[in-house]
Amino acid sequence: MFYLTDNNDIKKCIQQLATANILWIDTEVADYNTRKPRLSLIQVLAESQDLIGDRVYILDVLDNLDLTNFFIDKIMVEPNIEKVFHNARFDIKFLGKNEAKNITCTWEIAKKLPYYILPLPNLKLKTLVENLTGFKNIDKEIQGSDWGQRPLTEKQLEYAKMDSVYLAQVHLALFELMKQNNSEPTAENLDELGQRYQDILHEWKLLDSEITHILERIKLAMQAQNISETSNFKLSPTERVTQKVNFAELAAIVQNQEIDLDFPITVTQKLQKDFGDIMNKISVNKEKNSSWKLTVKNLSDIN
DNA sequence: TTACGGTGTAAGCGGCATAG
DNA sequence: CTATGCCGCTTACACCGTAA
Numbered sequence: 204m205f206y207l208t209d210n211n212d213i214k215k216c217i218q219q220l221a222t223a224n225i226l227w228i229d230t231e232v233a234d235y236n237t238r239k240p241r242l243s244l245i246q247v248l249a250e251s252q253d254l255i256g257d258r259v260y261i262l263d264v265l266d267n268l269d270l271t272n273f274f275i276d277k278i279m280v281e282p283n284i285e286k287v288f289h290n291a292r293f294d295i296k297f298l299g300k301n302e303a304k305n306i307t308c309t310w311e312i313a314k315k316l317p318y319y320i321l322p323l324p325n326l327k328l329k330t331l332v333e334n335l336t337g338f339k340n341i342d343k344e345i346q347g348s349d350w351g352q353r354p355l356t357e358k359q360l361e362y363a364k365m366d367s368v369y370l371a372q373v374h375l376a377l378f379e380l381m382k383q384n385n386s387e388p389t390a391e392n393l394d395e396l397g398q399r400y401q402d403i404l405h406e407w408k409l410l411d412s413e414i415t416h417i418l419e420r421i422k423l424a425m426q427a428q429n430i431s432e433t434s435n436f437k438l439s440p441t442e443r444v445t446q447k448v449n450f451a452e453l454a455a456i457v458q459n460q461e462i463d464l465d466f467p468i469t470v471t472q473k474l475q476k477d478f479g480d481i482m483n484k485i486s487v488n489k490e491k492n493s494s495w496k497l498t499v500k501n502l503s504d505i506n
Numbered sequence: 507t508t509a510c511g512g513t514g515t516a517a518g519c520g521g522c523a524t525a526g
Numbered sequence: 527c528t529a530t531g532c533c534g535c536t537t538a539c540a541c542c543g544t545a546a
Binding site: 229230231232233234235236240243288289290291292293294296310314325326327328346347348350439 | 540541543544545546
């Protein structure tokens with residue numbers, strides 16, 4: 204790990220890092236829960252094979268806008284350098300906002316993978332690390348510590364260092380999962396997919412119907428017992444207001460007061476019926492929509 | 507604290523199959 | 527032919543998740 208605090212060292216480091224093709228980056232922010240959060244550290248790893256953090260650069264940029272902007276100019280806005288973050292949206296708020304180019308977000312990648320491929324309760328970095336890499340017992344308590352204090356403790360620097368190592372490892376693992384599961388429609392085996400569908404359909408129906416039933420029973424039970432919250436569920440009422448006016452009244456007002464209301468309305472099948480012959484007397488603008496429907500046939504006898 | 511796309515939920519609609 | 531119900535699509539809205 205290289206913990207850099209000197210302005211010139213950091214600038215040289217940034218220039219060096221700007222020659223990389225891909226960087227795994229994490230940040231630490233002080234006073235995040237106030238109106239003016241301050242960027243404290245930028246941790247950068249350029250070599251994903253580093254598992255112990257020897258090659259991690261920790262740039263101390265606390266209250267140093269010049270250095271932060273230098274980093275943004277040389278790295279964040281550069282379209283030829285891929286920058287990998289976990290929940291990139293958060294870090295980018297401090298590192299170039301909309302100007303940042305070529306950003307990869309491991310949280311977004313993980314979210315795109317279906318649950319059966321990545322069956323995890325949540326997609327926090329800690330969870331991904333513990334399930335996709337060899338690292339265990341990740342300590343995240345330091346995350347909420349005071350990143351505005353100087354000097355930083357050894358624990359804080361250790362945490363900051365390892366976060367970028369974890370990030371790189373998680374990114375590689377997610378990338379593998381993506382590669383294994385990106386389906387090319389022209390190359391799909393329809394027999395295999397159809398067989399898989401048949402194989403799991405019964406099991407799925409059993410579970411799906413039970414889940415639905417359980418939820419219905421819980422909802423009814425909580426209503427009946429006047430309970431709004433349990434350890435597992437919350438029952439909240441929602442209101443939805445639909446405003447309706449009398450059409451004849453509206454038409455009269457529009458005509459009498461010559462209000463400028465000129466827009467198409469959808470004539471549903473029911474209205475078409477109600478209108479009857481009127482439909483032939485006014486101009487109708489028909490919009491045709493087409494879609495594809497998949498129908499299951501030959502439901503095999505499950506016996 | 508921030509951002510905002512995703513997800514849960516309910517309602518409205520059209521298409522389709524079935525029954526009479 | 528009509529009446530009915532199921533299914534999928536769309537719309538609207540509330541709320542969630544993730545970083546420090």
